Amino acid sequence: MEISKEHFKKEYSRALTSLYASEIQDLTPLEQYITLGSVVKEYASQNWMQTKKKNQQSQAKQVYYFSIEFLPGKLLKSNLLNLGILDTVREGLAELGVDFASLEAAAADPGLGNGGLGRLASCFLDSMATCDIPGNGNGIRYRYGLFKQKFVNGFQVELPDDWLRHADVWETRRENKAELVRFFGDVHLEEDEEGVIKVSYSNTEDILAVPYDTGILGYENDTVNNLRLWSAEIPTNAELEYYPEERRKSIHSISEMLYPDDSSYDGRLLRLKQEYFFVSAGVQSIIRYYRRLGVPIEHLAEKVSIHINDTHPTMCIPELMRILLDEEGLSWDAAWTITMKTCSYTNHTILAEALEKWPERMLSNLVPRIYQIICEINRRHLESMTVLYGADFTQRTAIIQDGVIHMANLAIIGSHSVNGVAKLHTDILKEKALHDFYLAYPARFNNKTNGITHRRWLLLSNEGLSDLISDYIGTEWKKKPNELYLLKAFKEDTILLEKLEQVKLANKERFAAYVKEEMGIEIDPNAVFDVQIKRLHAYKRQLLNVLHIISLYLKLKETNVEEEMVPRVFIFGAKAAPSYSYAKEIIKLINAVADLINNDATIDDKIKVIFVENYGVTLAEKIIPAADISEQISLVTKEASGTSNMKLMLNGAVTLATLDGANVEIHDKVGDENMLLFGMQDKELYHFYDSNSYHSQEIYDHNPRLKRCLDALVDGTIPNIEAEGREIFDSLLKYNDEYFVLKDYDSYVQAQSRIDGLYRDRKKWNQMSLMNIANAGEFSSDYTIMHYADEIWNVNHNKNL
Template sequence: MEISKEQFKKEYNRALTSLYATEVHDLTPLEQYITLGSVVKEYTAQNWMQTKREYQQNQAKQVYYFSIEFLPGKLLKSNLLNLGILDTVREGLADLGVDFTHLEEVESDQGLGNGGLGRLAACFMDSMATCDVPGNGNGIRYRHGLFRQKFVNGYQVELPDNWLRHENVWETRRENKAETVRFYGQVHLEENEEGQIVPTYRNTQDVLAVPYDTAMTGYENDTVNNLRLWSAEIPASAEVDYSSEGMRKSIHNISDMLYPDDSSYDGRMLRLKQEYFFVSAGVQSILRYYRKLGVPMEHLAENISIHINDTHPTMCIPELMRLLLDEEGLTWEAAWAITMKTCSYTNHTIMAEALEKWPEHMVAELVPRIYQIICEINRRHIESMTLLYGAQFTWRTSIIQDGIIHMAHLAIIGSHSINGVAKLHTEILKEKALHDFYLAFPARFNNKTNGITHRRWLLLSNEGLSDLISDYIGTEWKKKPNELYLLKAFKEDSVLLDKLEQVKLDNKMRLAEYVKETMGIEIDPHAVFDVQIKRLHAYKRQLLNVLHILSLYLKLKEGPTPEQEMVPRVFIFGAKAAPSYSYAKEIIKLINAVADLINNDTSINNKIKVVFVENYGVTLAEKIIPAADISEQISLVTKEASGTSNMKLMLNGAITLATLDGANVEIRDKVGDENMLLFGMQEAELYHFYDSHSYHSHDIYNHNPRLKRCLDALVDGTIPNIEAEGQEIFDSLLKYNDEYFVLKDYDSYVAAQSRIDSLYTDRKKWNQMSLLNIAHAGEFSSDYTIMHYADEIWNVHHNKNL
């Protein structure tokens, strides 16, 4: 948009007078931020209205992206960038005596997601708007995020993440768009006056789903899409008595917290309730919109695409069937054909525990009509598949097995498209994890490698690098990120390489200052910043990283060796463990204990420092990623579906230290082995161990003195204050045979790490590797991912000029 600095200042002053009836210097930073947010929201409003109007008038096919998580981060700077007025606003605020950076700090990270799943959904919302894809997000407006992480004596402690304690200036409550969601009760199929069999509900608990809409602005275009998040409230007029505190709390809890503790029956029931809540509200809302178009229901799939992001929203399928059968009066065959054409599903994992399963009795109790429909979908599936493939094959693909409902099976059977999120992941789905389904429905399976929005992860978080790139290749790459490839032409340009090194050093100095201010740890910006930032899970192998750190430390303590001439290293972790995941929390304690040991040992002359930042999230990532030299992507091969931190760190010039897992394979295909640090088993070797049961971690322990010394340190008192945790981790690796092959990959990992010293001291070589990683990172933009979804799954319009 076009706006002058003077015009902005007038509108800002007008807004603060309207909101607070005072002068700008009398406002707190929070009030200044709220004032600015209201102005920016007003700038967006006209395009938001116009976009919705055009979609409806043109009957544009729209995508509805259902996800249990969205993790957009802070929206102020992002909205200003996309509107094209970031510099204008900064300068205007400076004229008014307002420091824009203080306003950035006031804004809360939206507590709507946990990790990669939610961040991917947010990147997709940004890219859909930028690519002119008619797209909508659908999720839950959690009052509290996952949790706010604190470390107390090295242990993770979970505190409430009350991100909505201040006004969320970006959302708009749409009470007139509320929907009613039914839980519990009894459902009987009875004949009505017209002779039709229809469901009759009795004794249901009704919940009002109130939508809060947030504008998703496209980058320097006029498209503004919608993210709709649902809040659970008590219906204004209800037949059931909602006066009891328990009843009111049960409704309040539905949208209170992301991922409530599911270690109890009540916790699992609440998670199931959350899933049906946002699915039912969202699908009802879609049909409400669709009816306004005046198009026959039989053409729904030509106008609407419902995308199921992971298994959490799988009840979209039976809920759409419910509405088509019960409210629209369609036959089963017609409703099923429409549902399959409308719904598509992204699988994000092969991990058994992440492929959701629900006991039949829980689903039958909570959503009895949905349970009836799932049973009928399964009955018909079994009937048709048995004729083709026989009973044994059919049972393996059944939705219901031994009293358990497999949500991934339901998602596959009820969708026209099933995609993995990296080439390796998709091949594993087809050949291993979902092989029977692939044999039955080969045309439905496809790959869509994940992507990231370079606007958030380069233009916003690393302005120095963004400006440097534009100085050399112009600004067209901001809209066409694959043009970062032009940087390859400057591989031998020593001036650019020196400037690239200076940008990285500046970012490292800023991070070092933050770490000193918040943690009291002094780190050397000239050291190698080795970064592992991701959810804490055993398969991501933060444990392998910390064992190597411990190994380096023990070598330094042994006395003068060539390794004492190593380049100083700063190992940076950011991770949360799920509250009920005790093993992950033990690893957090171990990392913090090793950090205390190393950071307070003056005898090693600051050769190693370990930093574990608290409460890792989007805003912290924006500080850490631009400063990273090494990107740790060390999951056990086949376990990480894709990864996106690998792409973000690559985009900012970090060198990837990785197994050939997930999208690391495709990064290698782009940059080449020589511009990464690869290690570890490959897929075939891992599956050989699985098939032969020939892996014995004790053999490695007994024949590798360096590794044995590290493992013994877990239990012999070398590391203070980890008696219980050290023993548990030691036992997991030896007594329980090292489920994620940490010991098997240890030597290979150490060898890859040892290459860093020589590479890093060759500054030209290192900077060339960094430049080439940046040059190839544009190909992992979520803009291109979304265009592939639009063309190959959703069949919707998009801007083909990007």
């Protein structure tokens, strides 16, 4: 859109008078932010309305992306960028005496996701709008999000993340679009005079799902799609005496917190409630919209695509079946055909514990009609498959096994497409994790390597680098990120390489200032910033990183041979699930190591360890532009894709990695010379699995440097980790090192040792950085989404990107 600076200033002044009846100088930064948000939302609302009207009139096929997480980050700057008025607004506010940075900082970071899964979903929504795909997000409006992470004596403590303490200026409550969701109760099946089965319910617990809609703006194209998040409330027509305080709390808890503690039965039941809640509300909402089109229900799959992001929304399948059978009166075969054509599923993991399974009794009690439908899907699957493949094969693919309902199996059986999220991951699904299903349904399996939106992760978070790129190759890359490859022509341009170094240094200085202000720790911007930012999980191997830090520290203390080393700042950002005690022990270890090293004057600041609290999108936007090294060190085959690897690469960090997930494809693009590889490859790992021949004790016994490092966990070298150090030590030796940390240790240390020499050669390092940026365009989520649109959803998109 085009607006003048003077017009914006008048609109902003009008809005603050309307909202607060005050002068600008009398408003807090939060009030200034709310005022600006209301103006920007008004700017976007006309496009939002027109997009909905256009899609309905043209009966365009709609994509509904179901995800239990969305991690959008702050929306103000993104919306201004996508509207094309970021500079106009900043300049106008400056003339009004408003500091844009302070105003933006006052906004809450929506706590609607945990990490990669939720951030991917938000990148995808951004790209759908930019690619002119009629797309909708569907999830839960968590009152408290995940949790606010604090470190107390080095331990993670979880506090409520009250991100909705102040109203979210971007959302719109749509009470007239509310849906009723049923839990518990009794299901009655009766045959009418024409032999049609009629379903009725009694003694149910009815919950009102109220949608809150947020407009998702496309980049400079006037498209505004919709993110719909559901809030659990008491039905408006309910007799309130039937809702005592305990029951009210139970209802509100459904949309209170992302990933409630599942270490108890009640916690698991609440998670299952959440999953059916947003699935049922979302699917009902889709059917409500579809009926308005006046198209026969038999054509649903031509107008609607429901995408299941990981196993959490798998009940989309039986819920759609429920509506088609019970409300639309279709036969089973007709309903099943429509459901399969409509639904598609993305698998995000090969870890068995992450493929959701629910006790049969729990699900049958909570959602009895859904349970009946799942049982029938399973019965028909067994009946049809046994004839073709035999009983043993078929039983391995059953949805219900030994009293447990396997949601991944249901998602595969009930979808027309099953995709992995990186080439290696998809190959593992086909050859190992889901091999039986691949044999049965080979045409359903496909790969869609994850992507990131370069708008947030470069244009917004690294404006200095964005401007530098545009100075050399123009601005077309902002809409066609593959054009970043034009930077390859400047590999020998010493002026560009020096400017690139200065941009990186400025970003490091900004992050150093943040660390000084927030943590009271001084770090040297000229040091190598070595970054590992991701969820804390044993397979991601933050432990391998910290063991190397310990061994480097011990070498500095004991031999001084590293006196001339380039200073290193190791930066961590990670949350551990509240019930994941081992991950929380690793957090305690990292903090204890940081406390030891950061307060040891004898090492002359050669090493610093920074573990930022409450890592999220806004912190990532500070850290990623400042990173020199991108740690992607998961055990090979365990990381499905990764997206921090792409964000860091896009900002010029050099990847230190195993050949896992999308690291394989990054390596294919940049080559050995622009990446630091280490560790086993998948065939070697599978050899250990097949032969059961891995013995971590042998490595410990024959590697003096590693032995000294591990002994430091239990001999008092690192203070205040007596219990945690012993648990970690035992996990590596007594319990044989499940994630092969010791096996990959030497290879990792060798890769780390190369960094000093490479970093000292400033031209070589800056060339490596430039080549990573130049090859990052392919990992834009715009391209990923276009592949989904063409190969899974069968929807039109803008083909000029």
